[in-house]
Amino acid sequence: MSKAGIILAAGQGTRMMSALPKVLHKIAGLPLLGHVVAAMRGAGVERIVVVTSPSGDAVRAYAAGLKCESVVQDRQLGTGHAAGSAQSALAGFDGTLVIANGDMPLVTPEVIGECMKAQARTGLAMLAFQASDPAQYGRVLLTPDGFLNRIVEYKDASAPERAITLCNGGCYAADALKFFRWTAALKNDNAQKEYYLTDVPSMARAEGVKCAVALADEVSVLGVNSRAELAEAEGKFQARMRARLLAEGVGMSAPETVFFAHDTIAGPDVEIEPFVVFGPGVVLGPGARIRSHSHLEGAPNLPVEVSPGAIVGPFARLRPGARIGAGAHIGNFVEVKNAVIDAGAKANHLSYLGDAHVGAGANIGAGTITCNYDGFTKALTEIGAGAFIGSNTALVAPVTVGAGAITAAGSVITKDVAPEALAIARGAQTEKPGWAKAFRERKQKEKK
Numbered sequence: 350m351s352k353a354g355i356i357l358a359a360g361q362g363t364r365m366m367s368a369l370p371k372v373l374h375k376i377a378g379l380p381l382l383g384h385v386v387a388a389m390r391g392a393g394v395e396r397i398v399v400v401t402s403p404s405g406d407a408v409r410a411y412a413a414g415l416k417c418e419s420v421v422q423d424r425q426l427g428t429g430h431a432a433g434s435a436q437s438a439l440a441g442f443d444g445t446l447v448i449a450n451g452d453m454p455l456v457t458p459e460v461i462g463e464c465m466k467a468q469a470r471t472g473l474a475m476l477a478f479q480a481s482d483p484a485q486y487g488r489v490l491l492t493p494d495g496f497l498n499r500i501v502e503y504k505d506a507s508a509p510e511r512a513i514t515l516c517n518g519g520c521y522a523a524d525a526l527k528f529f530r531w532t533a534a535l536k537n538d539n540a541q542k543e544y545y546l547t548d549v550p551s552m553a554r555a556e557g558v559k560c561a562v563a564l565a566d567e568v569s570v571l572g573v574n575s576r577a578e579l580a581e582a583e584g585k586f587q588a589r590m591r592a593r594l595l596a597e598g599v600g601m602s603a604p605e606t607v608f609f610a611h612d613t614i615a616g617p618d619v620e621i622e623p624f625v626v627f628g629p630g631v632v633l634g635p636g637a638r639i640r641s642h643s644h645l646e647g648a649p650n651l652p653v654e655v656s657p658g659a660i661v662g663p664f665a666r667l668r669p670g671a672r673i674g675a676g677a678h679i680g681n682f683v684e685v686k687n688a689v690i691d692a693g694a695k696a697n698h699l700s701y702l703g704d705a706h707v708g709a710g711a712n713i714g715a716g717t718i719t720c721n722y723d724g725f726t727k728a729l730t731e732i733g734a735g736a737f738i739g740s741n742t743a744l745v746a747p748v749t750v751g752a753g754a755i756t757a758a759g760s761v762i763t764k765d766v767a768p769e770a771l772a773i774a775r776g777a778q779t780e781k782p783g784w785a786k787a788f789r790e791r792k793q794k795e796k797k
Contacts, residue, residue, distance in 0.1 A: 350444045350445055351395060351396075351442075351443075351444035351445070352392075352393055352394045352395055352396075352444055352445045352446075352447065352465070353394060353395065353396040353397070353398070353439055353442055353444060353445070353446055353447070353525065354389040354394040354396070354397040354398070354446070354447045354448070354449065355397075355398050355400060355432055355435045355439075355446065355447070355448045355449075356382065356385050356386065356389070356397060356398070356399045356400065356417075356448075356449055356450070356451045357400050357428060357431045357432060357448070357449070357450050357451055358370075358372045358382055358399050358400060358401055358405070358408055358412075358451030358452075359400050359401050359402040359405065359421075359422040359425065359431050360372075360402075360451075360452070361402065361425070362452075362574070364574050364575040365574075365575060365576060365579070366576065367576075369407075370405060370407055370408050371451075371452060371573070371574070372408060372451040372452055373407060373408060373411060374573070374579055376454040376455075376573075376579070376582050376583050376586050376611070377583065377586050377587070377590070377608075377609060377610050377611040378610040378611055378612075378628055378629040379454075379610070379611040379612075379629065380411060381451060381452050381453075381454045381573055382399065382408065382411060382412070382415075382451045383411075383415065383611075384453075384454035384455070384456070384611065385449055385450075385451055385453055385454070385456060386412075386415050386417060387458075387611075388449075388456045388457055388458050388460070388461055389447060389449070389458075389461060390458075391457070391458025391461075392447070392458040392459075392461040392462045392465065393462075394447055394461070396418070396439070396442070397412075397415075397417040397418070398417065398418045398419070398420055398435040398438045398439060399412040399417050399418070399419045399420075399451070400419075400420055400421075400422050400431045400432070400434050400435055401419050401420070401421055401422070402421070402422060402425070403421055403422075403423060405419075405421070418438045419438075420434050420435050420437055420438050421434070422434045426537070426542075426543055426544055427537070427541070427543030427544040427545050427546075428543075428544075428545055428546035428547075429532050429535045429543075429544035429545050429546045429547075429548060429549065430532075430535070430543070430544040431546075432448050432528075432532055432546055433529060433532030433533060433535070433544070436529045436532075436533075439525060439529075442525050442526075443525060443526055444525055445465055445468060445469075445522060445523075445524065445525070446522065446523050446524070446525040446528050447461060447464065447465060447520070447521070447522050448520065448521045448522070448523070448528075448546070449461070449519065449520045449521075450519045450520070450572060452572050452573045452574065453519065453520070453569075453570060453571065453572055453573075454571075454573065454582055454586065455568050455569050455570075455571050455582060455585060455586060455589070456520070456569050456570065457569055460476065460520075460565045460566075460569045460570070461520065463476075463563040463564075463565065464476050464520055464521070464522045464563045464565075465522045466563070467522070467561035467562065467563035468522035468523060468524075468561065470561045471496070471558060471559045471560065471561045472523065472524045472527065472553075472558050473521070473522070473523045473524070473527075473528075473549075473550065473553045473558050473559070473560045473561065474521065474522045474523075474560060474561040474562065474563055475489075475497060475517070475518065475520065475521045475522075475550065475560055475561075475562060475563070476517075476518030476519065476520040476521075476562075476563050476564075476565045476570060477489045477515050477516060477517060477518050477562050477563070477564060477565070478515070478516055478518050478564065478565045478566065478567045478569075478570050479514050479515060479516075479564075479567065480514050480515075480516045480567060481514075481567060483503075483511070483513070483514050483516055484503075485503045486503065486516035486517060487500045487501060487502045487503065487516060487517040487547060488500070488501045488503070488506055488510050488511065488513045488515065488516060488517075489513070489515040489516060489517055489562065490510065490513065491515070491562065495562065496559040496560060496561060496562065497550050497559070497560035497561075497562050499550070499551060500517055500547040500550070502547075517547065518565050518570040519570060519572065520565075520570065521546065521549070523549070523553075527553070527556075527558070528549070531549045531552040531553060532544070532546075532549065534552060535548055535549070535552070536548070568585050568589070571585065586611075587608055587609060590609045590613070591604040591605075591607065591609070594609070594613075594615055597615075597617065598616075598617035598618060598619075599615045599616075599617070599618075599619045599620075599621065600618070600619065600620040600621065601620075601621045602622065602623060603622075603623040603624075606623040606624045606625075607621050607623070607624070607625050607626075607627075608625075608626045608627065609627045610627050610628050610629040610630070610631065610646075611629065612629055612630065612631075613627045613631050613633075614631070614632045614633065615633040615637075616633060616634050616635035616636070616637070616657070617635050617636075618635050618636045619633045619634075619635065619636065619637050619638070619639070620637075620638045620639070621638075621639045622638075622639065622640045622641040622662070622663070623641050624641050624642045625639050625640075625641065625642070625643050625644075625645075625662075626643075626644045626645075627645050627646070628644070628645065628646025628647065629646065629647060629648075630646065630647020630648060630649070630651070630652040630653060630669070631645045631646065631647055631652065631653045631655075631667075632652055632653070632654050632655070633655045634654075634655060634656045634657040634658075634659070634675075635657045636657045636658045637655045637656065637657060637658065637659050637660075637661070638659070638660045638661070639655070639661050639662055640660065640661065640662030640663040640665070641662060641663040641664075642662065642663050642664045643661055643662035643663060643664065643665045643666065643667075644665075644666050644667070645661070645666075645667040645671075646667070646668060646669065647669050647670075647671075648669035648670075651669035651670040651687065652669075652670075653667045653668070653669065653670075653671045653672075654671075654672045654673065655667070655673045656672075656673055656674050656675040656676075656677070656692070657675050657676075658675050658676045659673045659674065659675060659676060659677045659678070659679070660677075660678045660679070660680075661673060661679045662679070662680070662681065663680075663681050664681045664682050665679050665680065665681065665682070665683050665684070665685075666683075666684045666685070667679070667684075667685050668684065668685065668686035668687070669686065669687060670686060670687030670688065671685040671686060671687070671688055671690075672688070672689045672690065673685070673690050674689070674690055674691045674692035674693070674694065674709070675692045675693075676692055676693045677690045677691070677692060677693060677694045677695065678694075678695040678696070678697055679696055680695075680696060680697035680698045681697075681698050681699070682698060682699045682700075683696045683697070683698065683699065683700045683701075683702070684700075684701045684702070684703075685702045685703075686701075686702070686703040686704070687703060687704050687727075688702045688703060688704060688705040688706065688707065688719075689705075689706045689707070690702070690707045691706075691707060691708050691709040691710075691711070691734070692709045692710075693709050693710045694707045694708065694709060694710060694711045694712070694713070695711075695712050695713065696713035696717070697713075697715070698715045699715045699716050700713050700714075700715065700716065700717040700718065701717075701718040701719060702717075702719055702730075703719050703721040703722075703727075704719065704721040704722075704727050704728065704729050704730065704746065705719045705721070705729065705730040705731070705732065705744075705746075706729065706730070706731050706732065707732045708732055708733045708734030708735065708736060708752060709734045709735070710734055710735045711732050711733070711734060711735060711736045711737070711738070712736075712737045712738065713732075713738045714737075714738050714739050714740035714741070714742060714758065715740045715741070716740050716741035716742070717738050717740070717741070717742045717743075717744070718742075718743055718744070719744045719746055720743055720744060720745045720746060721746045727746075728746035728747040729746055729747055730744045730746045730747070730748055730749075730750075731748070731749040731750065732744075732749075732750045733749070733750060733751045733752030733753065733754065733768060734752045734753070735752055735753045736750050736751070736752060736753060736754050736755070736756075737754075737755045737756070738750065738756050739755065739756050739757050739758035739759070739760060740758045740759070741758055741759045742756045742757075742758065742759070742760050742761075742762060743760070743761045743762065744756075744762050745761065745762065745763045748762055748763065748764065748765060748766075749765045749766070750762065750765075750766045750772070751765070751766055751767050751768030751769065751770065752768045752769070753768055753769040754766045754767065754768055754769060754770050754771070754772065755770075755771045755772070756771075756772045756773075756774075757771065757772065757773040757774075757775065759775045760772060760773060760774040760775050761774050761775070762774055
């Protein structure tokens with residue numbers, strides 16, 4: 350059966366104290382909404398409709414970039430009204446519908462899949478979780494046979510009901526045609542005068558449809574409503590990611606100091622030293638070593654790739670498009686951007702390599718920079734295999750240094766260098782005997 354999803358993203362997020370819509374704040378380099386979309390897609394949901402506020406242009410633009418549809422909830426009339434607003438985009442859809450909040454960045458495809466499995470039993474299901482601290486969560490009351498009896502909001506719960514630790518996980522799965530019929534019939538006879546999604550199971554029960562309950566772990570249904578909760582969710586994401594990579598054979602001596610992006614890929618026997626930060630779009634080949642205090646970050650269509658056996662850092666920065674070959678060395682205070690460093694090449698300290706191709710086995714001396722940008726265009730520097738770039742060389746692109754060539758330290762290379770040649774491009778040194786002594790004596794007399 351076909352599957353569609355509704356993501357509720359029309360909330361104002363006022364507790365975030367930010368001009369940025371709440372669902373566009375990031376966890377591990379990906380907006381909250383992006384995490385929920387990825388989880389739904391991972392669970393096999395083909396169509397996704399994002400419910401936004403009238404002012405949610407940025408959210409709609411982001412959703413479109415993820416190939417999701419959007420609808421506008423014209424007035425803030427509650428979660429049931431928000432979910433029902435998606436009917437216009439899903440008119441005629443006759444399949445399984447999954448509804449989730451857009452601020453659940455730790456939800457997984459497996460959790461959403463469990464909700465859909467439970468839905469297949471009765472036609473309606475919801476997620477619930479055992480809360481370590483139930484606090485203000487809505488309590489989930491079960492029937493003797495394990496189906497949902499009702500959901501009681503904390504403010505309406507009695508003392509015995511508040512003692513219940515099974516809480517509403519904020520995710521539902523339903524038959525689409527029935528779900529929209531139920532949301533259309535919701536009443537707002539409550540203190541807030543809103544239409545609640547939590548009332549849908551009662552309407553279903555009136556038609557003889559039981560609501561199954563799927564259990565999720567507490568972390569997976571964590572919501573984000575404030576900066577503090579955003580930081581908490583980041584911490585839990587990182588803990589989950591570190592545990593997974595350690596289990597897959599990645600070495601970390603101080604994992605609590607390493608921060609990953611949502612899409613970091615690391616092969617077995619990768620070694621990551623303390624205080625390393627990964628932005629999105631980084632792939633580490635087996636046996637690569639990332640040394641302390643390094644920062645690696647790719648971009649769409651410009652990933653960072655570190656090949657097997659390569660060493661990066663300490664204190665290195667790899668920017669979008671950096672591709673480090675097998676066994677290559679990128680050392681301390683070296684920055685690489687949109688450059689290919691072939692196998693065995695070395696840039697061990699204090700260099701900038703941007704828009705460049707460094708051949709296999711080449712050596713880049715300290716203080717070398719590729720002058721790749723003239724304020725208007727970016728040009729390529731080609732360094733051949735086995736070339737030796739002397740310390741403090743400036744390579745003014747576009748320029749090619751041939752295979753096996755050498756540039757003298759302190760040179761400014763503006764013309765191509767032939768293979769196996771020595772290029773010297775610096776002013777001739779002159780010397781004036783005794784000048785320094787005479788200079789000091791003159792200055793001392795001037796002080797008197």
